[in-house]
Amino acid sequence: MDKVNSFQDIQGFLSVGYIYLVVMGILNETLYYNQIGIEILNYSSILDVLISPISKLTSSILRLIIFIVIIFLAFKLPNILAKNRNKNWFKKVSKLDVELTERQVKSSLLKTFMFIVSLGLFGFYVGSGFAGGFKMSEKIEKEEIEYNDQIKFINGDESNVEIVGTNSFYIFYLEKENKTVQITPISGIIKSIEKNK
Template identity: 40%
Template sequence: MKISDDIQKLLPFGYLFLVIMGIVKECFFHYQLGINILKYSTIMDILISPIATFTSNPIVLIFILSLFIFHYNLPSLIAKYRDRKFIIRTFELKNIKGLSPAETKSYFNSIAIKTLAVILCSFFFGYGLAGGYGTSKKIREHKEKYNYKINYSSGESEEIFLINTNSLYYFYTAKGSKTIKITPLGAVKSIELIDNKMVNKGLFLYNTSL
């Protein structure tokens, strides 16, 4: 499957766009928890943030893959059905009479890329806002699920609600407390998943990323 020249040229900018969206999503999510996540992140955390988001849940991964596949084929679909009123209204198509085949192809590619960008923006903004709000509400109302047990290097341990992790820190609340703790990985000996729904109940779509 040959990738068009227009898309090839935009691939580096596309990944930069995803990285920026990943940063925005993380900032929106953690801001609602009172955390400036950029202070606790490395360059690697920032670079892999969109990939981490895409792979956080099988449903999200399937949705994103379907989204990219659909928009890869969107230019040819628009070209095929460009005379239909629904397509004209949806994508606000202009009159392509007088355009060369190459210009027409480039025009349809630009529509697909812009549409994909808008959907991805909505996805990242919504994911960050909804995720942060939902997590803060759980903590505020003491509705967290303490699925993890953290064992410190000092020998102490406690059950926790794990909010997030990155390459340097764990973000969590201890059982019975609303206080969000940020602990360096070096201070932790091990972390146990004590309520593993994937193993215990076979819930394939259960999200263990948080």
């Protein structure tokens, strides 16, 4: 019965966690694109909204590994610590009531760890969205854009640009003569995109 309750707790945290990630993804995208003059929600599909937070976390292997380790520790550490609830070092550190059962200690620690993880994710999404947008808008203002990317259109035209973002339907880019971000539908207009790192 205890394992069933523990599984239900974890399942509840994962469901709420995914909704939280979606909200953080929307916030991240909004903070980034608003600073370069784009109302991103007008150009986003529901699929973009649902996938953006996960793609942000998995865009680099290091980020993905760190995220997996943090989530693993957040769910595993409460179990380990709850088994040591009667030890003196735990009583000194935790400030939890000594009369609590192992399950109550586990539940309390899991909630605390999830709160810490959610604060960390908030900082990551808000920080990266704001800093990325600010950096890009500064580069646009100071004309420090490199224009290394290339778009080939279906009509045969080619353009050297700086791609500042994409989603499932649109590409957002800058051209040399224009400080305004251009928005072009991908389907039916663009033949290929070469994005240089």
